[in-house]
Amino acid sequence: MSSPPLPVEILARKQRYRTLADAALALSVVVFLAVCAYLGDSLALERMAAAPARPVGETDPLPTGTQVAALAQSDHGAPVLEPQAPPPPEPEGGPANDLQRRIAALGGTLGDMARGRNVEDAIYVSAPDAARMIEADWRWNHRTASGVLITDSGLVRLAADSSQATVNEEPRRLSGAVRLVNGQPFLPVRALVDLYGAAVKQDDESGLTRVTLGEKTFSVAVPERLFEIEVCRGGRWLKVFYGGKLAKEYPICPGAGNNTPVGNFHIQNKAVWPSWRAYWGELIPGGSQRNPLGARWLGTTARGRVTGWPIGIHGTNQPSSIGQRISGGCIRTYNHYSIELYETIPVGTPVWIHE
Structure with missing residues (x-):
């Protein structure tokens, strides 16, 4: 039922x-x-x-983003979030940071300097600066990209991208062609030998090129040759030299063991707040507290011993690690110091890393 x-x-x-x-x-x-x-x-x-430490020399994945050229290897281990100490206050006026102020003071001890550039592995000097140093009258025609140097001994005619000059209307072959750098004419320093019989000598200690013409002596300053960075793995310090003189010393955290290679290298690229591809695959943007590269990146020609990835000088999200030797190979420093280095050190600066 x-x-x-x-x-x-x-x-x-x-x-x-x-x-x-x-x-x-x-x-x-x-x-x-x-x-x-x-x-x-x-x-x-x-x-x-x-996790146990990786084999000696092993480095990390590459950061991406901000500057394509700024390839870096990172520090191993899970991200550690730590508060950043505020940078020291900057006084109003003058150079932008403490390192630049120190360099400005050192520059005053190096004598008269003309602006120089490294062009195709040769030292060039600003034509207007060279004229001022040898007390010549300099006139440049931007439309025709040609100019003249006028001294008591006569008139020299020059043209951009040409190694042919005339001295009092007589042809004269120069050691190299006149080059335009950012629209400004630069002469090979050796051209001052060809034109005026000047004596040229490279000062390896200061990085300056000394030019003597009669009783006048001046220096040609190529920015990246004036600077030098020295890194001591065992001492956990980085020193910046300018004109052969110590400008400033920084505390650092280099790589554990031999992760940070020794040798002579140079700065090859720079980046602001670079993003970082973590070794577990996550892309961590620049500026994140989880990003171990910190505020700035100065990439060097040094390479990791195993992976071959670039070694960089950079900021950190782990300020308490500074003074230790635990990174994956890169050279960490405090974020405000990495900004100071970024703003001051030119690409091409030599970097010497030793124990």
Whole structure:
């Protein structure tokens, strides 16, 4: 004998209960999965933080973004979030940072200097600066890209991209062609020998090129030759020299073991707040507290011993590591110091790394 049909109200109530039960079950599943994911991430981070050190010389994945050329290897281990100490206050006026102020003071001890450039591995000097140093009258026609040097001994005609000159209308071959750098004419320093019989000598200690013409002596200053960076792995310091004189010393965190290679290198690129591709695949943007590259990047020609990836001087998200020797190979310093170096050190600056 079949049961009597249930009232419509009871059926509707049962349906509502069933719907609520289904919703509660679904919510429980979502909460359970979220908790599992959280615990899984936490355990993964703990495993990474507790992982044994990698083989000597092993480096990390490359950062991406900000500047394509600024390829870096990173520091190993899970990100550690630490508050950054505020940079020291800057006085109003004058050079932008402390290193630049020190360099300005050192520059005053180096004597008269003309602007120089390294063009195709040759030293060039600004034509207007050279004229001022030898007390010549300099006139340059931007339309024809040609100019003249006028001294008591006569008139010299020059033209851009030409190594042919005339001295008192007589042809004279120069040691190199006149070049335009940012629209400004530069002469090979050796052209002063060809034209005026000047004596030219390279001062390896200061990085200056000394030019003597009669009783006049001046220096040609190529920015990247004036600077030198010295890194001591064992001492955990980085020194900046200008004109052969110490400008400033910085505390650093170099690589563990031999992760930071020794030798002679140079700065090859720079970047602002570079992003970083973590070794577990995540792309961490520049400026994130989880990004170990910090505020600035100065890439060197040094390479990791195993991967061959570039070694850089950069800021950090782990300021307490400065003074230790635990990085994956790069040279960390405080963020405000990395900004100071970025603003001052030119690409091409020599870098000497030793124990």
